[in-house]
Amino acid sequence: MLKVTDVGKTYGKFTALENINLEVADGEFLAIMGPSGSGKSTLINILGLLDQSYTGEYLLENKSYKDVNDNQLSQIRGDELGFVFQNFKLLTTYNVYENIEVPLIYSKKEQNKKRQLVADVIDKVGLKGKEKNIPSELSGGQQQRVAIARAIVNRPKLIIADEPTGALDSKTSKEIMDIFTKLNQAGTTIIMVTHDSEVAEYAMRTVYIRDGRLYNDEKSVKNHD
Amino acid sequence: MTDKLMIALKSIGKNKNRNFLTMLGIIIGIASVICILAIGDGFTHTMIKGMGNHNMRNKVIIQWEPTSDYNTDGGFTQNDASALAGIPGVDHVKLTSSVAEAGAKAQYKTKNFSIGLNKQPKHLKLVKGTYFTMTGASNGVYISEDLAHKLFKENAINRLISIDGTIYEVQGIYHIGSMEYRPDAYVAKTTFKQLFANQIIKDQAKIYVNDGASKKQIGKAAVKRMKQMGEEKKTGKYSVSNPDQISKQFTRILNDVTYFIAFIAGISLLIAGIGVMNVMYITVSERRKEIGIRRAFGATSSDIRNQFLIESVVLCVIGGIIGMILGYILVSIINAFLPFKAVITPYAIILSLSVSTAVGLIFGFIPSNKAAKSELVGLLKEE
Ligand SMILES: Nc1ncnc2c1ncn2[C@@H]1O[C@H](COP(=O)(O)OP(=O)(O)OP(=O)(O)O)[C@@H](O)[C@H]1O
Ligand SMILES: [Mg+2]
Numbered sequence: 093m094l095k096v097t098d099v100g101k102t103y104g105k106f107t108a109l110e111n112i113n114l115e116v117a118d119g120e121f122l123a124i125m126g127p128s129g130s131g132k133s134t135l136i137n138i139l140g141l142l143d144q145s146y147t148g149e150y151l152l153e154n155k156s157y158k159d160v161n162d163n164q165l166s167q168i169r170g171d172e173l174g175f176v177f178q179n180f181k182l183l184t185t186y187n188v189y190e191n192i193e194v195p196l197i198y199s200k201k202e203q204n205k206k207r208q209l210v211a212d213v214i215d216k217v218g219l220k221g222k223e224k225n226i227p228s229e230l231s232g233g234q235q236q237r238v239a240i241a242r243a244i245v246n247r248p249k250l251i252i253a254d255e256p257t258g259a260l261d262s263k264t265s266k267e268i269m270d271i272f273t274k275l276n277q278a279g280t281t282i283i284m285v286t287h288d289s290e291v292a293e294y295a296m297r298t299v300y301i302r303d304g305r306l307y308n309d310e311k312s313v314k315n316h317d
Numbered sequence: 318m319t320d321k322l323m324i325a326l327k328s329i330g331k332n333k334n335r336n337f338l339t340m341l342g343i344i345i346g347i348a349s350v351i352c353i354l355a356i357g358d359g360f361t362h363t364m365i366k367g368m369g370n371h372n373m374r375n376k377v378i379i380q381w382e383p384t385s386d387y388n389t390d391g392g393f394t395q396n397d398a399s400a401l402a403g404i405p406g407v408d409h410v411k412l413t414s415s416v417a418e419a420g421a422k423a424q425y426k427t428k429n430f431s432i433g434l435n436k437q438p439k440h441l442k443l444v445k446g447t448y449f450t451m452t453g454a455s456n457g458v459y460i461s462e463d464l465a466h467k468l469f470k471e472n473a474i475n476r477l478i479s480i481d482g483t484i485y486e487v488q489g490i491y492h493i494g495s496m497e498y499r500p501d502a503y504v505a506k507t508t509f510k511q512l513f514a515n516q517i518i519k520d521q522a523k524i525y526v527n528d529g530a531s532k533k534q535i536g537k538a539a540v541k542r543m544k545q546m547g548e549e550k551k552t553g554k555y556s557v558s559n560p561d562q563i564s565k566q567f568t569r570i571l572n573d574v575t576y577f578i579a580f581i582a583g584i585s586l587l588i589a590g591i592g593v594m595n596v597m598y599i600t601v602s603e604r605r606k607e608i609g610i611r612r613a614f615g616a617t618s619s620d621i622r623n624q625f626l627i628e629s630v631v632l633c634v635i636g637g638i639i640g641m642i643l644g645y646i647l648v649s650i651i652n653a654f655l656p657f658k659a660v661i662t663p664y665a666i667i668l669s670l671s672v673s674t675a676v677g678l679i680f681g682f683i684p685s686n687k688a689a690k691s692e693l694v695g696l697l698k699e700e
Contacts, residue, residue: 137694137697140613142613142693142694142697143693143694162617162618163617163619166612166615166616166617166618166620167615167617169612169613169614169615170614170615170616171615175613175614177697179700181606181609181610181613181697182610183607183610185327185328185331186327194610194611194614195614195615197320197611197615197616198611198614198615198616198617198620199615242614246615
């Protein structure tokens with residue numbers, strides 16, 4: 093699915109990422125763990141083509157997007173990728189249906205097809221009957237379901253989730269992770285950042301970030317210390 | 318496109334008060350534009366219709382005016398008419414008079430007055446006597462109440478007066494209303510023709526032009542020709558009679574009013590534009606999170622720019638439509654005070670919508686561009 097070679101990122105003098113090497117296979121479910129400020133979000137923003145200013149090489153499906161224009165990037169983001177964020181990032185004045193529809197507005201599909209896709213994912217994340225509610229009328233878990241539905245409505249190959257359970261209690265986190273597991277079993281590749289080792293358990297593999305460096309297991313992180 | 322409009326309407330609806338205040342400038346501006354155009358169009362419309370009544374479409378009138386107040390004899394002669402008819406593009410020429418009555422001296426005993434007189438009309442309401450169509454031989458005359466009083470004090474009927482030396486018998490007396498114009502005396506048609514008609518000078522030449530000929534050029538050529546060879550060129554001046562003469566003054570006032578309203582419209586639209594720009598800046602910075610979300614889910618930077626541009630245009634067009642409604646109401650009020658009817662033409666509506674759209678596009682562009690160019694990662698950090 094993707095390959096990262098020697099990727100680095102600096103903010104002025106501050107090095108946020110250094111020497112990152114990572115490969116993720118199709119159909120994998122990867123968790124990225126690390127303390128706050130270690131560079132997790134910075135890394136997955138690069139992986140999600142949200143941030144283009146980095147050094148090194150990043151190939152998504154064997155293709156570098158370093159020099160493609162904004163339109164092509166947007167298209168890839170809309171068609172191939174799906175994002176889930178810690179604080180849901182829903183449009184507060186739009187209802188559930190409209191929030192989920194957002195990625196479809198920018199894709200060239202016919203209206204009926206779009207409606208069908210939204211109905212499908214609403215069903216999938218268990219939000220039937222909530223289509224007309226706005227986010228403030230939903231629980232945190234329900235809001236995150238909306239966010240997941242939005243992320244998967246366009247049937248992306250890769251889901252990138254930045255602390256998807258960060259704002260949820262453990263019971264709700266478990267429900268969300270069940271949805272992720274099902275999606276992964278259906279073939280979607282998932283890369284998920286989390287603080288929570290219990291949540292990371294759901295992934296097939298976990299990598300660790302400390303001070304902008306990536307480690308393949310917890311032991312090596314400790315050795316490094 | 319409809320979904321894009323819905324997005325725009327939705328976010329405008331979210332801040333009704335703020336957006337309404339922003340629209341005020343547009344509303345006033347567009348209402349002014351509507352008023353200007355309605356007055357202007359109404360005026361032109363009336364002018365054209367007026368010309369139609371006088372059959373001005375294919376005719377030019379050349380006027381002769383005496384240079385001296387004492388000798389008013391002159392005008393156009395038959396030779397002049399032929400000369401004018403020879404101008405290329407002229408179909409035929411008709412000589413007429415701008416005054417409808419002849420001047421004469423009426424005398425009774427020692428009293429004598431200058432009077433205006435004409436041939437008798439078909440119908441005339443009398444206060445004394447009976448009205449009938451007189452023959453030339455009968456030498457009858459109908460006189461106004463006023464003249465009767467001046468000449469005879471009372472009992473004017475069947476008395477004899479002298480008009481320019483000929484004796485006439487008073488057959489009846491008529492009243493001239495204050496809003497009415499009539500000469501002081503009427504004589505029989507044949508009498509008038511024989512004795513007085515030659516007195517009425519032909520001071521107007523109506524030149525009928527062929528289709529497609531330029532009235533303006535023919536008018537000029539006609540005046541030029543008359544200045545060279547007009548038979549009464551020594552005693553008078555020739556000019557193209559301008560039927561809008563009376564309205565000239567009015568046009569000037571109207572223009573001043575128009576410029577004033579246009580000035581108000583321009584200022585309002587400028588202020589409105591700045592307001593729109595301001596409110597769009599606020600909107601864009603308030604909605605950084607939304608922009609980030611849309612960008613992450615496939616919106617290109619031009620999608621974002623268009624979204625805000627559409628919003629800015631929709632805001633202005635709504636303002637424009639309210640402005641048009643206000644303009645319509647104002648025009649109805651103005652119409653009560655105007656001597657003609659101000660009209661709102663489709664052109665005015667199209668222009669108003671175009672102006673609103675232009676304001677939205679021009680003043681929405683910079684904020685929309687800012688939205689489109691924002692860095693994505695930064696946007697997604699917004700809450
Ligand atoms: N725009 C920026 N300018 C300067 N420094 C930044 C910027 N964004 C992030 N950083 C720094 O980069 C480092 C990594 O940030 P990042 O957001 O990736 O951390 P994180 O691992 O996601 O932390 P958290 O778990 O708290 O979300 C932090 O030290 C942060 O201060
Ligand atoms: Mg983070």
